[in-house]
Amino acid sequence: MKIAIVGAGAIGGFLGAKLARAGEDVTFIARNRNLDAIRANGFKLILEDGTEEVASTVRAEQKMADAGPQDSVFITVKAHQVVDIVPDLHHLFGPDTTVVPMINGIPWWYFQGLAGPHAGLRVASVDPDGRIADAIPQSRVVGCVVYPASELVAPGVVRVIEGNRFTLGELDGTTTPRVTALSEALVRAGFKSPVIADIRSEIWLKLWGNLCFNPISALTHATLVDICRFPEGRALATAMMTEAQAVGEKLGATFRVSLEKRIAGAESVGAHKTSMLQDVEHGHALELEALVGSVVELGRVTGVPTPTIAAIYQATKLLAHTLSTRYGRLIVQSVDGG
Numbered sequence: 001m002k003i004a005i006v007g008a009g010a011i012g013g014f015l016g017a018k019l020a021r022a023g024e025d026v027t028f029i030a031r032n033r034n035l036d037a038i039r040a041n042g043f044k045l046i047l048e049d050g051t052e053e054v055a056s057t058v059r060a061e062q063k064m065a066d067a068g069p070q071d072s073v074f075i076t077v078k079a080h081q082v083v084d085i086v087p088d089l090h091h092l093f094g095p096d097t098t099v100v101p102m103i104n105g106i107p108w109w110y111f112q113g114l115a116g117p118h119a120g121l122r123v124a125s126v127d128p129d130g131r132i133a134d135a136i137p138q139s140r141v142v143g144c145v146v147y148p149a150s151e152l153v154a155p156g157v158v159r160v161i162e163g164n165r166f167t168l169g170e171l172d173g174t175t176t177p178r179v180t181a182l183s184e185a186l187v188r189a190g191f192k193s194p195v196i197a198d199i200r201s202e203i204w205l206k207l208w209g210n211l212c213f214n215p216i217s218a219l220t221h222a223t224l225v226d227i228c229r230f231p232e233g234r235a236l237a238t239a240m241m242t243e244a245q246a247v248g249e250k251l252g253a254t255f256r257v258s259l260e261k262r263i264a265g266a267e268s269v270g271a272h273k274t275s276m277l278q279d280v281e282h283g284h285a286l287e288l289e290a291l292v293g294s295v296v297e298l299g300r301v302t303g304v305p306t307p308t309i310a311a312i313y314q315a316t317k318l319l320a321h322t323l324s325t326r327y328g329r330l331i332v333q334s335v336d337g338g
Helices: 010-021 032-041 079-092 131-135 177-188 199-220 224-229 231-250 259-269 275-282 288-302 307-325
Strands: 002-006 025-029 043-046 052-055 059-061 070-075 093-101 142-146 149-154 157-162 166-170
Touching: 002 010, 002 079, 010 025, 010 043, 010 052, 010 070, 010 149, 010 157, 032 043, 032 059, 070 079, 079 093, 079 131, 079 288, 093 142, 093 177, 142 177, 142 199, 166 177, 166 199, 199 224, 199 231, 199 259, 199 275, 199 288, 199 307, 224 231, 224 259, 231 259, 231 288, 231 307, 275 307, 288 307
Parallel strands: 002 025, 002 070, 025 059, 043 157, 070 093
Antiparallel strands: 043 052, 142 166, 149 157
């Protein structure tokens, strides 16, 4: 299978390197030092047990036009970066190319192909002017929920922290040959990749934790285990998750695990810095709208109050604005003797 990975970061690198080592024809769309490193050395993975693997057969291109049409395109950039890549995506499309957005939060396609009072609704916080939906036809999209945690530790080098599951689902809930083929390719690469009928409920299950742990960690610089074990941190996460569950259920989503079990799962990851906290420390733009702003928006759409989520969203948005306007980053450092 010819596969393009658009975004050679923590998740894209993990995914693409494993697929290439399993025999798939993988091309990374990358830039700058990452592009140079992949071209020179392939893509290196540092696995959970410390062992290393190198995918030496991968290609890397800066321009999508140089990669050409693919069988499948995996979008692994941050949610707020999707709008920047869509003008060139058509270069990767053939007649039957499948697009798998591997992004966090509520996706732009959430209401596409969905029956009910909100059918076809555009999620303005994620796709404000509809450019993403216009560039990626609904018929090409296969939904995906990403569970692994990993870090890009150097150009062309990813450290895997934990997890190996990529859940897939067609937007209409059917099991098609294309989603089956994608699942089989991921399984051959060593991943868990179930195909489920209700991908939107799976999105809420993942988002349930992300919408609270990411902004709380960005504001407090606490790791997952610290948030979960500190009483006030746990209470804040619980309040946000309770509000989000009410929104999700109003939209027809089901939550197959309890709130306490979801928090326990985050706690078990340990002293992990969320992706949003990592972005704060590196001075990068925050993936805020898809993870938090979208839930506030959907709360308004469904008439479900989200006061706690809205307050944390506003505070984190102010933090993002401060870092952006000052071209800064924020790191908590130990003070000797303090």
